[in-house]
Amino acid sequence: MSEAATIGGNDVLIVVDVQNDFCPGGALPVPHGEEVVPIINRLAARFRNVVLTQDWHPRGHFSFASSHPGKKPYDTIAAAYGPQVLWPDHCVQDSAGAQFHPALHIPHAALIIRKGMAATIDSYSTFYENDRTTPTGLTGYLRERGLSRVFLAGLAFDFCVRYSAEDARREGFAVFVVEDACRGIDVDGSVAATRASLAGHGVACLSAREPV
Ligand SMILES: [Zn+2]
Numbered sequence: 001m002s003e004a005a006t007i008g009g010n011d012v013l014i015v016v017d018v019q020n021d022f023c024p025g026g027a028l029p030v031p032h033g034e035e036v037v038p039i040i041n042r043l044a045a046r047f048r049n050v051v052l053t054q055d056w057h058p059r060g061h062f063s064f065a066s067s068h069p070g071k072k073p074y075d076t077i078a079a080a081y082g083p084q085v086l087w088p089d090h091c092v093q094d095s096a097g098a099q100f101h102p103a104l105h106i107p108h109a110a111l112i113i114r115k116g117m118a119a120t121i122d123s124y125s126t127f128y129e130n131d132r133t134t135p136t137g138l139t140g141y142l143r144e145r146g147l148s149r150v151f152l153a154g155l156a157f158d159f160c161v162r163y164s165a166e167d168a169r170r171e172g173f174a175v176f177v178v179e180d181a182c183r184g185i186d187v188d189g190s191v192a193a194t195r196a197s198l199a200g201h202g203v204a205c206l207s208a209r210e211p212v
Contacts, residue, residue, distance in 0.1 A: 012049040012147040014126060015040055016154030016161050016182075018104050019055060021090040021097035023155075028090040030156045030183045037103045039181045040153050043208050044106040049147055051138070052106065053126040053160070055091035056098060056114035063122035064089045074187060081131040084122055085187070091116070113138050124160045127167035139171045149174045153181035153208075158190040165203045179205040 018040060020026045023033040044050050057063065065073045065086035073088045091098040113136050115123035123129040127138050142150070150173045152165050161182050168175045177198060184191040198205060 007046050007151075008149075009048055010147055011047060011149045011151060012051060012142060012145075013044055013047040013151045013153065014051045014053060014164065015044065015104075015106065015109070016053050016126060016152060016164060017055050017091075017156075018052075018101050018154050019091055019097065020099055020101060021095075022055075023101055026090070027088050027097050030185050033155050033183050034101060034103075036154060036181050036183055037101050039208055041103075041105050043153060043178060043181055044109070047151070048108075049145070050106055050109040051111045051113060051126075051141075052100070052109045053113045053115060053154070053164070054098065054100070055116050055123075055160070056093050057091050057116045058119055059092055060119070061089075061092075061116065061122075062120045063087050063116065079122075079130070081121070084130065093117075111141060125163035125167045126160065127164060127171060142173065147173075149176070151176045151178055151206075153178045155183060157182035157184035158186060158194040162194045162198065165198060166201045169201045169203055175201075175203045177203055177205045178208045180207045180209060 021028050022030050060067050065071045066089055071086050075086045076083050113126050115126055115136055121129045121131050128135055150168045152161050154161055165175050165177050
């Protein structure tokens with residue numbers, strides 16, 4: 001990462017959804033998702049402050065295609081809060097698929113934010129659920145801890161990392177996405193759309209391999 005990104009005490013790494021279901025063999029695998037694990041382990045060791053996020057749905061969650069008769073995964077429905085992509089059942093609370101990848105090793109992580117827990121609202125962002133009004137509480141945690149620069153890594157680049165990064169900017173944080181520590185799903189060009197959108201929001205994309 002560049003000189004401007006030298007890591008300090010006011011910086012936090014948010015590790016997004018590095019869970020079994022989002023890795024190959026899981027219910028909603030992000031291609032090559034497991035490749036981020038060693039990169040993130042090394043990256044996290046450079047941060048004093050680390051937060052983990054965990055998609056954590058009740059059974060029969062609104063975002064599951066199986067909850068909508070006649071629909072299949074990757075269809076889009078009109079939710080009260082806007083379009084909602086439907087997914088295979090994934091990250092069901094207390095299931096093996098919802099656990100963190102077994103090789104993820106960040107013992108100094110101070111907080112786990114669980115999201116997508118409301119039965120009728122999905123949550124891509126780790127700051128707000130998809131209705132854009134229900135907060136997870138993460139903004140308050142970061143502010144109370146005096147953390148002002150947010151670095152994001154994890155799964156998937158074009159969904160939960162993207163929306164978390166854009167919400168962090170809206171909340172007034174400086175935001176950096178460590179892009180080589182992310183992998184994307186790429187639904188209908190969503191990776192390219194994410195890069196453009198992040199740039200438009202003033203989110204810098206970095207590489208973990210650049211020296212700090
Ligand atoms: Zn989910």
